[in-house]
Amino acid sequence: MDLVKRITRSRAVQEALGFLVAGYLKFVHRTNRFVMEPADAYERIEMPVIAAMWHGQHFMIHFAKRPQDRAASLVSRSGDGEFNAIALRHLGVRAIRGSGARGRDVRKKGGIQAMRAMLRALGDGEMVVMTADIPKIARVCGQGIVTLAQLSGRPIVPVAVVTSRRIDFDSWDKASIGLPFGRGAIVLGHPIPVPREADEQALEGLRKTVERELDRVHERAYALVGSRDPGARRSSVLMEGSQA
Numbered sequence: 257m258d259l260v261k262r263i264t265r266s267r268a269v270q271e272a273l274g275f276l277v278a279g280y281l282k283f284v285h286r287t288n289r290f291v292m293e294p295a296d297a298y299e300r301i302e303m304p305v306i307a308a309m310w311h312g313q314h315f316m317i318h319f320a321k322r323p324q325d326r327a328a329s330l331v332s333r334s335g336d337g338e339f340n341a342i343a344l345r346h347l348g349v350r351a352i353r354g355s356g357a358r359g360r361d362v363r364k365k366g367g368i369q370a371m372r373a374m375l376r377a378l379g380d381g382e383m384v385v386m387t388a389d390i391p392k393i394a395r396v397c398g399q400g401i402v403t404l405a406q407l408s409g410r411p412i413v414p415v416a417v418v419t420s421r422r423i424d425f426d427s428w429d430k431a432s433i434g435l436p437f438g439r440g441a442i443v444l445g446h447p448i449p450v451p452r453e454a455d456e457q458a459l460e461g462l463r464k465t466v467e468r469e470l471d472r473v474h475e476r477a478y479a480l481v482g483s484r485d486p487g488a489r490r491s492s493v494l495m496e497g498s499q500a
Contacts, residue, residue: 265338270338270339270342271342273339273342273343274339274340274341274342274343274345274346275342275343275346277339277343278343278344278345278346278347279346281315281316281318281343281347281434282347283436284316284419284434284435284436285316285319287436287437287438288419288420288421288434288436288437288438288439288440289438289439289440290319290439290440290441290442291439291440291441291442291480292320292441292442292443292444293441293442293443293444293476293477293480294444297444298322300447301411301413301444301447303325303381303383304326304377304378304381304382304383304384304410305383305384305410305411305412305413305447306378306383306384306385306386306401306404306405306408306410306411306412306413307320307327307383307384307385307386307413307415308386308387308388308401308412308413308414308415308466308470309385309386309387309388309414309415309416309470310387310388310389310394310395310429310470310474310487311387311389311391311394311429311431312394312425312427312429312430312431312432312487313416313417313431313432313474314340314387314431315431315432315433315434316417316418316419316432316433316434317385317415317417318344318347318348318349318385319417319440319442320415320417320442320444321348321349321383323348325383326350326381326382326383327348327349327350327382327383327384327385328349328350328351328352328373328374328377328382328383328384328385329344329349329350329351329352329384329385329386330352330354330355330370330374330384330385330386330387331344331351331352331353332353332354332355332391333353333354333355337353337355341353349385350377350382352370352373352374352377352384353370354367354368354369354370354371354373355367355370355390355391367400371400371403371404371407374386374404374408375404375407375408378404378408378410379408384404384410386400386401386404388401388412388414388466388467388470389429392428394428394429394430394487395467395470395471395487396467397463397464397466397467397470398463399459399463401466402450402459402462402463402466403459405448405449405450405462406450406451406452406454406459407452409452411447411448411449411450412447412448412449412450412466413444413445413446413447413448414444414445414446414448414466414469414470414472414473415442415443415444415445415473416441416442416443416470416473416474416476416477416478417440417441417442417477418432418434418440418441418474418477418478418480418481418483419434419435419438419439419440419441419481420438420439420440420481420482420483421434421435421436421437421438422434422435422438423435424486429487430486430487432486438481439481440481441476441477441478441480441481442477443473443474443476443477443480444473445469445470445472445473446469448462448465448466448469450462471488474487474488475488
């Protein structure tokens with residue numbers, strides 16, 4: 257197993273796999289009939305924005321990007337992250353390496369450097385794409401994306417991209433990857449600004465707003481392709497529990 261891991265994480269192998277995955281995703285994009293909701297979504301937002309997604313939806317999120325939009329995506333420093341960064345490069349998205357630490361060494365995970373890099377990207381007019389939830393805690397928005405919006409002055413736009421034909425994985429984040437020759441839906445949520453002067457209570461309220469809006473756009477995207485979000489059950493249980 258160690259030999260297999262070393263081979264799959266070699267630079268040459270990851271470059272090849274990243275190229276192949278990017279090519280496959282381009283094929284999926286071309287062979288699905290996509291609708292966007294709202295139809296005038298890009299007329300309602302002013303670039304650059306912070307595009308928010310749930311973990312597990314990262315394979316197809318770039319379908320929502322217009323060709324003229326410059327974009328950077330937060331990617332972890334792990335071996336899997338290297339592969340994702342290569343695939344993104346072939347899809348026209350720049351990778352910013354780093355992630356949150358959730359109680360671990362923030363410097364080792366590159367969270368501080370990544371935050372600075374994302375702020376520079378937004379300042380230079382690049383859209384920043386990042387997951388709102390943190391690893392192993394699916395569909396619960398973390399504070400990082402709200403902090404980025406507060407410091408940058410750029411709004412958060414929740415995004416969901418779904419295809420009718422897909423593979424749903426039984427992973428912690430209920431990841432999905434599209435299949436060719438089906439229907440697709442791209443749903444953009446309402447922009448969520450975060451005032452620089454927002455206090456702790458206001459930031460917590462905005463964090464919950466991002467969470468609810470991400471759940472809403474995913475539910476709507478899956479409904480548009482006649483399906484149900486495989487990751488929605490956990491979110492629904494959490495919401496019901498909070499209301500009890």
